[in-house]
Amino acid sequence: MNTPPPMPEAGEEEAFADSRGHSAARLLPPTRFAGPIPWVIAILIALVVIAAAGGLALRNLATSAQADLSAAVTVQVIEANPDLRAARGAAAVRVLTAMDGVQAVRLVPEAELAALLEPWLGEGATSGDVPIPALIDVELTRSADPAEVARIEAALAQNVPGARVDAQSDWLRPVYGALAALQWLALGLITLVALATAAAVWLAARNAFAGARDTVEIIHLLGATDRQISAVFLRTVLYEAAFGAAVGTALGVAAVWLLGQQFAALDSGMAGGGGLAFKDWLVIAAVPLAGVLIALLTARITIALALKDML
Amino acid sequence: MNDRPAEIVKFDNVGLRYGTDPEVLSNLSFTLYPGSFYFLTGASGAGKTSLLKLLYLAQRPSRGAIRMFGQDLITMPRERLPDLRRGLGVVFQNFRLVQHLTAFDNVALPLRLAGADEKRVVKAVSDMLEWVGLAHRSHAIPATMSGGEQQRVAIARAVIARPKMLIADEPTGNVDPEMALKLLRLFEALNHRVGTTVVVATHDVHLLKKVPDSLIMRLNKGQLSDPTGALRYPPRPATTSGSGV
Numbered sequence: 001m002n003t004p005p006p007m008p009e010a011g012e013e014e015a016f017a018d019s020r021g022h023s024a025a026r027l028l029p030p031t032r033f034a035g036p037i038p039w040v041i042a043i044l045i046a047l048v049v050i051a052a053a054g055g056l057a058l059r060n061l062a063t064s065a066q067a068d069l070s071a072a073v074t075v076q077v078i079e080a081n082p083d084l085r086a087a088r089g090a091a092a093v094r095v096l097t098a099m100d101g102v103q104a105v106r107l108v109p110e111a112e113l114a115a116l117l118e119p120w121l122g123e124g125a126t127s128g129d130v131p132i133p134a135l136i137d138v139e140l141t142r143s144a145d146p147a148e149v150a151r152i153e154a155a156l157a158q159n160v161p162g163a164r165v166d167a168q169s170d171w172l173r174p175v176y177g178a179l180a181a182l183q184w185l186a187l188g189l190i191t192l193v194a195l196a197t198a199a200a201v202w203l204a205a206r207n208a209f210a211g212a213r214d215t216v217e218i219i220h221l222l223g224a225t226d227r228q229i230s231a232v233f234l235r236t237v238l239y240e241a242a243f244g245a246a247v248g249t250a251l252g253v254a255a256v257w258l259l260g261q262q263f264a265a266l267d268s269g270m271a272g273g274g275g276l277a278f279k280d281w282l283v284i285a286a287v288p289l290a291g292v293l294i295a296l297l298t299a300r301i302t303i304a305l306a307l308k309d310m311l
Numbered sequence: 312m313n314d315r316p317a318e319i320v321k322f323d324n325v326g327l328r329y330g331t332d333p334e335v336l337s338n339l340s341f342t343l344y345p346g347s348f349y350f351l352t353g354a355s356g357a358g359k360t361s362l363l364k365l366l367y368l369a370q371r372p373s374r375g376a377i378r379m380f381g382q383d384l385i386t387m388p389r390e391r392l393p394d395l396r397r398g399l400g401v402v403f404q405n406f407r408l409v410q411h412l413t414a415f416d417n418v419a420l421p422l423r424l425a426g427a428d429e430k431r432v433v434k435a436v437s438d439m440l441e442w443v444g445l446a447h448r449s450h451a452i453p454a455t456m457s458g459g460e461q462q463r464v465a466i467a468r469a470v471i472a473r474p475k476m477l478i479a480d481e482p483t484g485n486v487d488p489e490m491a492l493k494l495l496r497l498f499e500a501l502n503h504r505v506g507t508t509v510v511v512a513t514h515d516v517h518l519l520k521k522v523p524d525s526l527i528m529r530l531n532k533g534q535l536s537d538p539t540g541a542l543r544y545p546p547r548p549a550t551t552s553g554s555g556v
Contacts, residue, residue: 218407221369223397224424226390311371311389
């Protein structure tokens with residue numbers, strides 16, 4: 001103790017000063033995932049995953065339904081006399097088959113029509129007491145826009161009196177509107193949850209900073225740069241956010257899978273169009289990454305503002 | 312005038328107030344020269360800690376100009392202050408050790424913050440702890456250490472990176488006289504062997520006589536007096552008129 005420890009050789013201090021960006025590990029207490037933030041982030045990310053999956057499924061559903069129906073029209077031959085109805089139906093099929101721009105024509109069999117109507121009309125659907133129009137499904141080679149519908153109506157008017165032509169997509173227009181509204185709802189939900197994530201991280205970073213203020217002041221006065229101090233906090237935020245994002249994604253994907261199974265069990269043609277494609281799963285996989293990025297960005301801004309208060 | 316060494320610190324008409332309170336430091340003008348050993352004395356509340364805060368860059372003055380290591384602190388952007396701080400060693404009055412770090416890690420902080428190689432950190436910190444008599448306590452955290460042990464850790468942390476200027480606020484307040492002398496010898500060794508400028512704030516007038524070449528600055532109600540000629544050039548050591556303190 002009588003002799004002081006050896007002093008560094010001349011120039012060694014410069015070597016200290018020249019080496020930047022050294023790990024600032026262990027300057028703050030280690031992360032223990034003890035606080036609520038990882039779990040709050042997990043819940044928020046799970047909600048975003050579910051909302052994103054729902055929005056994407058609705059978009060696929062709408063796209064699929066529109067693709068199926070956009071080039072389809074239905075021709076109804078309304079005639080109470082069954083024989084005349086059958087004759088006019090056959091005439092309509094001939095006219096339609098001969099038309100330019102028509103890809104396929106199918107006269108829906110009466111038995112099939114009766115089966116479709118039986119849940120509503122009961123046995124009356126098959127008794128013949130209730131006149132049922134002849135239905136013809138027509139697939140066009142182009143979109144069934146109003147001009148196309150008018151062209152078909154004009155062609156049928158001469159040979160098939162009482163024929164009514166409807167674009168199939170017109171029937172589902174309110175459904176498309178509802179699906180679009182639900183997609184906007186999902187987008188709004190995602191935005192709100194992203195803001196909530198940022199707010200939660202902002203609070204967490206502020207509290208963490210307040211809790212470690214004494215340590216921060218000490219290392220600040222010992223020559224720590226803002227970058228070094230931020231790095232310590234950001235490391236903690238990264239660990240917590242990554243943990244929360246992983247848990248949240250697992251929960252969200254599990255919920256989406258269960259919902260998918262439920263909808264698949266409906267065996268409905270429309271619900272079948274709402275499945276998720278590979279690219280949709282890529283979008284869902286980006287949710288936790290975006291969550292972690294939002295958390296890091298928020299924490300960085302919060303800490304930078306707090307450090308500005310120190311000289 | 313030209314043979315004067317470049318100053319380490321130069322205060323020019325510096326004043327400091329907190330908020331709208333009256334000034335705690337007024338019209339301070341003095342120069343600290345490299346390789347000198349200064350004692351800062353004064354009654355409690357005279358402004359010693361406030362002056363030290365200006366010196367260790369925890370505070371900007373309310374008015375006046377300060378130059379440190381040849382650079383103007385008033386106009387210096389805050390991003391450049393860490394570089395300056397790394398040239399300082401500070402022993403805080405209440406030690407200010409990082410409570411969750413061991414004695415070893417506390418002492419290692421300045422080296423690690425400066426990016427020193429870990430092998431060198433281990434060697435330098437081990438040697439320093441050995442020298443302050445705390446090698447056997449290197450894994451202890453501050454809460455389990457006595458006041459004297461914590462003070463020795465704080466001093467070891469302040470000198471480990473061989474600062475250009477060492478600033479110590481009552482560094483011997485919690486240690487026995489024998490340890491106080493040993494710590495003063497360490498400060499002297501830094502002063503003589505590395506050329507570190509040393510500024511020690513103390514109440515202990517006996518301490519002043521232990522360092523023969525020291526200079527004395529006295530604060531009284533925020534004003535600096537110069538009882539020993541420390542603020543003139545060439546400075547006159549305190550031993551020639553120590554009674555003036």
